[in-house]
Amino acid sequence: MSVKRIYFDHSATTPVDQEVANTMLEYMTEKFGNASSIHSFGREAKKAVEEAREQVAKLIGAQSNEIFFTSGGTEGDNWAIKGVAYANRKKGNHIITTAIEHHAILHTCEYLEKNGFTVTYLPVDENAMIRLEDLKNAITDKTILISIMFANNEVGTIQPIKEIGQIAKDKGIYFHTDAVQAVGNYPIDVKEMNIDLLSLSGHKFHAGKGVGALYIRRGVRIEEIQHGGAHERNMRAGTENVPGIVGLGKAAEIAQRDMDIKIKHITGLRDKLIAEVMEKIPHVKLNGHPTMRLPGNVNFSFLYVEGESLLLNLDLKGIAASSGSACTSGSLDPSHVLLAMGLSHEVAHGSLRVTLGRGNTAEEADYFLEVLPEILERLRSMSPLYGQNTETLASNPCNLCNHQIAQH
Numbered sequence: 351m352s353v354k355r356i357y358f359d360h361s362a363t364t365p366v367d368q369e370v371a372n373t374m375l376e377y378m379t380e381k382f383g384n385a386s387s388i389h390s391f392g393r394e395a396k397k398a399v400e401e402a403r404e405q406v407a408k409l410i411g412a413q414s415n416e417i418f419f420t421s422g423g424t425e426g427d428n429w430a431i432k433g434v435a436y437a438n439r440k441k442g443n444h445i446i447t448t449a450i451e452h453h454a455i456l457h458t459c460e461y462l463e464k465n466g467f468t469v470t471y472l473p474v475d476e477n478a479m480i481r482l483e484d485l486k487n488a489i490t491d492k493t494i495l496i497s498i499m500f501a502n503n504e505v506g507t508i509q510p511i512k513e514i515g516q517i518a519k520d521k522g523i524y525f526h527t528d529a530v531q532a533v534g535n536y537p538i539d540v541k542e543m544n545i546d547l548l549s550l551s552g553h554k555f556h557a558g559k560g561v562g563a564l565y566i567r568r569g570v571r572i573e574e575i576q577h578g579g580a581h582e583r584n585m586r587a588g589t590e591n592v593p594g595i596v597g598l599g600k601a602a603e604i605a606q607r608d609m610d611i612k613i614k615h616i617t618g619l620r621d622k623l624i625a626e627v628m629e630k631i632p633h634v635k636l637n638g639h640p641t642m643r644l645p646g647n648v649n650f651s652f653l654y655v656e657g658e659s660l661l662l663n664l665d666l667k668g669i670a671a672s673s674g675s676a677c678t679s680g681s682l683d684p685s686h687v688l689l690a691m692g693l694s695h696e697v698a699h700g701s702l703r704v705t706l707g708r709g710n711t712a713e714e715a716d717y718f719l720e721v722l723p724e725i726l727e728r729l730r731s732m733s734p735l736y737g738q739n740t741e742t743l744a745s746n747p748c749n750l751c752n753h754q755i756a757q758h
């Protein structure tokens with residue numbers, strides 16, 4: 351008997367839209383030209399790439415000549431940070447970011463720290479929000495870039511982007527935002543929000559994997575980081591991923607067209623899941639901001655449960671979700687985001703992320719709500735800590751998964 355499968359992991363990746371896939375196929379088979387060739391095959395590909403540039407620009411309120419195609423969110427983040435750092439190092443060597451960024455940002459900043467730059471990692475409050483006062487206080491006369499994510503991939507918290515942009519603008523500092531989770535899920539206008547650079551990724555909003563874009567406001571001083579041919583107006587060498595780019599454009603068009611209906615549908619499912627879990631299940635905490643959060647993001651910590659066991663048990667029931675703990679997936683560290691929000695290792699280890707997409711239904715949410723309590727009860731009944739006082743819990747931050755503190 352096959353178990354029906356439910357996909358609740360849209361922040362990890364999304365299925366390619368059928369219409370997008372059809373378009374991509376066309377540009378892999380019949381219209382396979384190299385966009386740099388001057389014959390008709392090349393011109394056909396080039397025209398499609400330029401159309402996609404306009405579609406992507408429109409989705410975020412940019413001009414099409416401010417959109418540069420990349421291989422995804424990671425490349426966009428690397429390019430924005432290294433590119434601005436290298437181009438402006440005469441002016442200063444200080445970068446401000448946050449403690450809860452994606453590793454594409456954090457590891458790039460750590461790399462720059464080894465190469466003469468200094469980085470401030472802003473803390474966040476218990477809802478994963480930065481404080482604008484902290485940002486203002488961190489700015490020095492050496493600050494050249496502020497990079498703060500639009501919406502967090504784990505807990506869904508949406509930052510006060512327009513206000514951050516205004517602070518940066520007033521000080522003449524560039525503002526980059528990793529908007530990979532927000533694009534297609536939340537209305538964005540780069541001009542109104544004072545954004546100078548923005549990274550986006552196709553596979554997070556129903557386009558293909560390995561394609562994305564970096565918005566670079568006209569006038570921003572930035573160096574290219576991939577050298578070679580004259581592609582992307584001399585800014586990003588390498589033969590264009592024409593099928594990927596055309597698919598990205600199509601996905602942007604669909605996202606814009608369906609934005610309001612999608613947000614309404616997904617927010618409804620999110621709020622139903624949050625309300626029912628908080629009401630029915632004891633010892634649970636909602637992670638992330640109660641209202642300023644992505645439409646499709648639900649993130650809980652269940653006390654006395656190990657997140658990975660919960661995931662495996664949900665998977666047996668056909669439900670694909672994600673967790674903020676990585677005990678069994680190679681790394682022993684709980685999520686840096688949950689720890690930055692002040693959660694103890696114990697509580698961080700019991701976290702579960704459910705990220706909804708436009709294809710999810712109320713029936714799927716009901717099925718999840720039906721199987722979750724049984725699984726939690728079973729796992730908790732096996733925990734030696736369940737029913738004990740919380741002081742024991744606090745004394746060893748990771749005794750649920752039997753790791754020694756030293757390992758963290």
Ligand SMILES: *Cc1c(COP(=O)(O)O)cnc(C)c1O
Pocket residue numbers: 361421422423424425427452454499501502503528529530531551552553554560561562
């Ligand atoms: C997925 C993700 C990335 C990386 O994007 P890729 O296209 O997979 O390289 C970067 N930042 C955030 C917030 C993400 O969610």
